[in-house]
Amino acid sequence: MPVPTLNLRSMNSTAGIEEVATYLPSESASLEELRERGLLNGSVDTLRSFGFDRVHLAGEESNADMAIRAAQKLLSEADVEPDQIGLILYATALSSSATMSDVGESRAIGGAVLRLNDVADLFKYPASLVQSELDLPKASVMGVNQVGCASIFAALRMARAMIASESELDSVLCVSADKFPIGQPRDLVYNVVSDGASAALVRRDASRNRIVECAQVTKGALWDGGSLENEIVAAYFPTAKSLIERTLAKAGLTIDDIALVIPHNVSARSWEILGKLIGCPRDRIFMDNIRCAGHTIASDNLLNLERATDEARIEKGDKLLLFTFGYGLNWACMILEH
Amino acid sequence: MRRTIFMTGATGTVGSELLRRLMTRDDTTINILVRRAGYDRRPQIEYGLRGIDARATLNVLEGDLCSGASLGLCDDTLTSLARVTTHVIHCGGSTSFVRPLDESRAVNVDGTRGVLEFARRCDQLESAAFFSTVYVSGMRSGAFSESDQGDAGHGFVNPYEQSKAEMEDVVRETMRDLPILLFRLSSVIGDSRTGSVRGFNTVHHAIRLLYQGLAPMVPGCPTAPVDMVSSDYVADAALHLIERQSRCGVFHLASGAEASTTIGEILTSTIDSLIRFRPSWRKRSIEKPMIVDLETYELFVRSVEEAGNQVLRDATRSIRTFAYQLAHPKLFATQRTTDALAGSGIAPKPVLEFYPRVVRHCLETNWGMQPC
Numbered sequence: 001m002p003v004p005t006l007n008l009r010s011m012n013s014t015a016g017i018e019e020v021a022t023y024l025p026s027e028s029a030s031l032e033e034l035r036e037r038g039l040l041n042g043s044v045d046t047l048r049s050f051g052f053d054r055v056h057l058a059g060e061e062s063n064a065d066m067a068i069r070a071a072q073k074l075l076s077e078a079d080v081e082p083d084q085i086g087l088i089l090y091a092t093a094l095s096s097s098a099t100m101s102d103v104g105e106s107r108a109i110g111g112a113v114l115r116l117n118d119v120a121d122l123f124k125y126p127a128s129l130v131q132s133e134l135d136l137p138k139a140s141v142m143g144v145n146q147v148g149c150a151s152i153f154a155a156l157r158m159a160r161a162m163i164a165s166e167s168e169l170d171s172v173l174c175v176s177a178d179k180f181p182i183g184q185p186r187d188l189v190y191n192v193v194s195d196g197a198s199a200a201l202v203r204r205d206a207s208r209n210r211i212v213e214c215a216q217v218t219k220g221a222l223w224d225g226g227s228l229e230n231e232i233v234a235a236y237f238p239t240a241k242s243l244i245e246r247t248l249a250k251a252g253l254t255i256d257d258i259a260l261v262i263p264h265n266v267s268a269r270s271w272e273i274l275g276k277l278i279g280c281p282r283d284r285i286f287m288d289n290i291r292c293a294g295h296t297i298a299s300d301n302l303l304n305l306e307r308a309t310d311e312a313r314i315e316k317g318d319k320l321l322l323f324t325f326g327y328g329l330n331w332a333c334m335i336l337e338h
Numbered sequence: 339m340r341r342t343i344f345m346t347g348a349t350g351t352v353g354s355e356l357l358r359r360l361m362t363r364d365d366t367t368i369n370i371l372v373r374r375a376g377y378d379r380r381p382q383i384e385y386g387l388r389g390i391d392a393r394a395t396l397n398v399l400e401g402d403l404c405s406g407a408s409l410g411l412c413d414d415t416l417t418s419l420a421r422v423t424t425h426v427i428h429c430g431g432s433t434s435f436v437r438p439l440d441e442s443r444a445v446n447v448d449g450t451r452g453v454l455e456f457a458r459r460c461d462q463l464e465s466a467a468f469f470s471t472v473y474v475s476g477m478r479s480g481a482f483s484e485s486d487q488g489d490a491g492h493g494f495v496n497p498y499e500q501s502k503a504e505m506e507d508v509v510r511e512t513m514r515d516l517p518i519l520l521f522r523l524s525s526v527i528g529d530s531r532t533g534s535v536r537g538f539n540t541v542h543h544a545i546r547l548l549y550q551g552l553a554p555m556v557p558g559c560p561t562a563p564v565d566m567v568s569s570d571y572v573a574d575a576a577l578h579l580i581e582r583q584s585r586c587g588v589f590h591l592a593s594g595a596e597a598s599t600t601i602g603e604i605l606t607s608t609i610d611s612l613i614r615f616r617p618s619w620r621k622r623s624i625e626k627p628m629i630v631d632l633e634t635y636e637l638f639v640r641s642v643e644e645a646g647n648q649v650l651r652d653a654t655r656s657i658r659t660f661a662y663q664l665a666h667p668k669l670f671a672t673q674r675t676t677d678a679l680a681g682s683g684i685a686p687k688p689v690l691e692f693y694p695r696v697v698r699h700c701l702e703t704n705w706g707m708q709p710c
Contacts, residue, residue, distance in 0.1 A: 046644050190645050221622040230649040231551040237638070238554050238625035269641050276634040 015160040016206025017336065020306045021074035022198040022299055023066050023177075024056040034186055041185045047192055051268025051287065055186060055194035055294035058179045063092070064126035066197035067177035068133045070299075074173070074199040075134060085136050085201075086169045089159055090127035091144040091151035091176040093297045093326060098125070098145050130175055139173065148326025149264060150216065152176040152198060152298045153334060157214045159202035172202045178297040186294075189229060191266045196296035198303060208316070209305075213251035214334040217243050222329035232329060236270070239331050241277045244323060247333040258335075259318035260308060261285040264325060265293065265300040274323075286313060300324065305336075314338045342367045342422040344460075346403060346453060347429030349379070351526050351537030352469060354386045355573035356427060361387055366394035369419055371409060371430070374400040386536075403430050403449030409456060420459035425580065426466040428453045431505075435496040435540060435659035442501035450505045454512050467519045467580050472565065472592050472670045473663065474503040474522065483671040484522070484588045495662040513586045521576055523567070524592035524670060530568035530687045533695025538706050540660045541566065545697055546705050548608055549616075551624040552653040557635035560602030562667035565592050566689045574684045575675065583678055594672035597686040599693075601629055601664055607690055611697035632665045 031047055034040040034055070040047070058066060067090070075082065092098045127141035144155040152174060159172035177197035180186060186193045202211075217239060222228050248254060255278050263271050268290050275285050286308045289300070296303055301322045308314050315338065322334040343360060347353035348370040360368055372379045380398055387396075399419075401410030408416060430453075432445040450468065457466045475482040476489025476499055487506065494500040509520055527542070528535040535542060547553040572591045579589060592598075599607075609626050612619045630638075642654045672686075679685065703709065 042646070046646070049644060050641075190641075219623040230647060230653075233642075233647065233650055234552045234554045234653075235623075235625065236554070238628050241628060242625060269637075273634060273637050273641065276637070277628065277630065 014205050015163045015202055015211055017156065017200050017209035017211070017305070018203040018206040019074055019078035019080070019201040020198070020302050020309070021070050021077060022196065022303045022306050023070035023073060024194070024196045024293060024296070025058045025061055025066065027057045027059050028054045029057055030054050031192065034192070039184070039186050040192075042187045047187060049269070050190055051290040052192040052294055053291040055192050056196055056296075058195035061179070063096075063177040063179040063197070064129050066179065066195065067126055067130055067175045067199075070177065070197035070199040071130055071134055071173060071175050074201060078201050080171060080201060080203075082134065082136050083138050084171045085139045085173050087159070087162065087172045088127055088131055088136065088139045088141045089144050089155040089172060089174045090125075090130065090141060091155035091174060091298055093145070093148045093151050093178050094180070095145070096181065098143055126177070136173070146328060147216075147218075147330045147332075148328045149298050149300070150324050150326035150328070150330040150332040152200070152302060153214065153216065153322070153324055153332035156200060156202060156211065156334065157216070160211045160214070163202065163204050170204045174200045174202060176298040176302075178299075180297075189233065190270070191295045194294035194296045196293070196299045196303065198296075198299035200302055208338055209320075210337040212319070212335040212337050213247055214332070215243060215247045215250065216330060216332040219329045225327045225329070235329070236325060237273060237277060240274055240323065240325065243331045243333050244278050244321065247335060248321070251335045253319060253335065255279050255321075257319050258284065258321045260314055260320055262301050262304045262308060262320050262322045263287060264323065265290045265295040265304070266325060298326070340365045340367065341424050342369070343425045343427060344369050344371070344419055344423045344456070345427040345429070346371045347431060347469070348372065349382060349386065350429055350433075351539070351569060352523065352572055352576070353429035354536050355569045356429065356577060358387060358390050359573055359577050361392045361394045361396065362390055364393050367397070367422075368394050369397045369399055369423070371399050371401045371403070371411075374402055374410060403452060404444050405452065406448070407452050407455040409452050416456065416459075420456060420461070422462070423460040424462050424464045426453065426457045426460065426463065427580065428467065429469045431469070432501070433498060433539065435498045437497060439497035439500060442497045443504065446501040446505045447508060450508055454508065454516070457516055463517065465517045465519055465580055465583070467521060467576065468505075468509050470506050470520055470522045471499065471502045472522045472524050472590055473499045474506055475668060476500070476503065477662070477666045479666045479668055481671055482668050484590050484674045492666070496659050517584070518586050519579055519583060520588045522588060522590050522592070523572055524565040524590075525567070526569050526572055527566045527693070528568060528696035528699060529570050530692035530695070531570065533692065533697075533699035535696060535699055535706065536569060540656065542696075542700055542705060543656055545608055545700050547653050547657060548624070548627060549612055549619065549701075551622060552650065553627045553657060555628040555630045555635060555638060556601065556605075556657065556661050556664055557632045558601045558629050558664035559667065560600060560629050562601050562664060563598045563669050564601055564604045564664070564689070565594070565598045565670050566693070567591060567593050567686050568692055571684065571686050575679055578682050578684055579678055587674060589675040589678065590670050590672045591675065592670040592672055593686045593689055594676075595669055597688045598669070599689040603690060604693065605629070607693055608697060611694040612701070614694070615698045615701050632662075635661070635665070
């Protein structure tokens with residue numbers, strides 16, 4: 001008698017991103033205003049030619065505040081009961097975002113990111129606060145970090161894998177929020193950073209955005225983003241092209257099968273180049289948010305997916321390719337079937 | 339009969355190889371013209387001659403190619419040299435791709451005029467050899483034969499190519515009157531047996547940028563030919579032709595259709611060699627540079643320029659000085675050279691056969707910064 005085998009691929013194929021919600025702080029600033037406030041090192045003209053115009057600034061809001069707002073919005077819009085959510089995956093790019101404390105004006109001491117008044121501060125986790133504030137008593141929590149701006153991709157990938165492997169887990173809330181350190185220049189490796197948060201509901205048998213394939217590449221040799229900027233910029237394009245092509249091949253697709261690329265917001269120029277490299281015309285890359293929202297660290301792709309959906313840029317059954325890049329150094333790609 | 343050779347560029351990549359061979363000849367006097375540097379150039383020259391059985395007489399003359407017909411020498415010296423010189427070998431010149439055109443012209447065109455003037459004064463002249471580049475073909479594509487001339491209106495990738503094309507015009511005008519051999523060299527990358535490099539050029543710099551992970555893309559097509567030659571082949575072939583070829587002519591010292599490689603193969607060989615000779619390099623997970631169309635490459639170059647990142651900008655600029663050649667693929671025909679070398683046993687080795695040794699030499703000497 002044949003031994004039954006677990007077909008992970010077919011189980012994975014049922015999980016998808018059922019709902020997306022994002023949050024951007026109300027305060028925003030133009031490139032000129034950032035310049036005037038000492039929050040920009042580079043040339044306004046150059047950054048504008050790379051596609052940027054405004055970014056959002058969190059002000060008094062903490063990263064956890066933003067995360068809660070994005071998640072609240074999602075729960076109010078999604079067809080899901082709080083009790084159905086079995087797991088919260090809290091994804092962060094900045095080390096400071098993984099705690100409740102605000103970096104504020106403090107400086108690093110002895111390798112620590114924050115100036116601590118109390119060691120107990122290190123154990124204040126925003127994931128738990130989200131669970132409490134949203135009243136999700138059946139959701140356990142986990143943190144996903146150390147993959148930079150690719151953290152939400154890592155969370156979505158984990159959510160899909162856990163749904164596939166845990167029969168009682170049907171709904172996972174992935175949340176991401178990052179607040180850039182106050183007073184720091186917001187242009188970073190040719191892009192302008194915005195504060196923001198996003199949330200995604202990953203469900204078994206999702207009615208849309210089935211996760212067809214996802215993949216990630218990590219190049220640990222380039223872990224030191226500060227001193228290896230040149231190497232990182234040079235590595236970006238070849239690795240991005242290679243990962244996208246590999247992910248498409250794993251899914252049995254070509255770039256021509258992709259209705260819309262849902263990008264990160266690390267400069268429109270970089271997408272012009274990457275689009276040529278992967279053979280994707282510019283009108284199939286959704287770059288509308290780059291000018292008005294900037295690079296929201298880990299929330300770009302969900303922000304863009306949400307807007308593209310709201311504006312009916314995608315139709316049922318469309319294949320979408322999401323791609324992002326994060327310090328660490330990480331490249332991540334995901335294919336969805338809308 | 340005693341030969342007296344007047345030579346320029348004897349400290350350069352090709353000149354130094356030629357000098358090592360010429361110094362082993364009996365009954366030979368070699369007068370080399372070196373740029374006046376304000377210090378004694380002899381130790382450098384002697385260092386380049388170590389390990390050979392020197393039989394020829396060597397005289398070092400300090401002068402300047404940019405001084406017109408005098409070559410920076412006094413008239414008495416020039417007159418006595420002209421009286422005895424049987425061979426002129428002009429390897430001197432500027433090989434910088436980034437030097438402005440007027441400066442490149444001053445050395446490569448006007449300097450050649452000065453050498454030609456000198457050659458006209460040599461009553462016993464048997465041959466005068468001038469060294470050019472196959473890249474006088476500029477941005478034209480397709481086959482480029484030894485009888486073809488210049489860029490055919492397609493333009494040049496850098497001022498060096500243009501100055502050499504103009505140099506050829508000057509030399510060609512004199513071919514009716516003097517026994518001139520014009521050698522067009524491909525990219526000379528090192529010794530085929532040892533991989534040792536006497537003059538590091540843009541090819542080696544490109545290998546270094548790839549090693550450092552600063553070369554994300556090059557323009558072109560993976561199957562486009564890449565022509566490179568070894569310094570020993572160039573020296574052996576040129577010397578054979580100088581000593582035996584009696585007729586004027588243009589000769590391509592290039593790998594040609596038989597021995598050349600392709601962009602795709604050379605990039606793969608570079609990566610393989612770096613991993614083989616520096617295993618720890620693999621840890622850096624550097625991707626093979628992408629071969630992209632010219633439009634994409636130019637967009638990337640423009641973005642790097644606008645972003646103002648100094649290191650990446652310098653890296654991109656240095657690749658750009660020759661990378662555009664890759665986007666204009668061409669095959670250098672070598673029929674006349676092959677015929678003239680027939681029976682000599684001298685032929686270009688397949689590039690991929692010795693290229694890894696050159697990469698190893700680059701690694702072992704840290705691109706010439708430390709002794710092997």
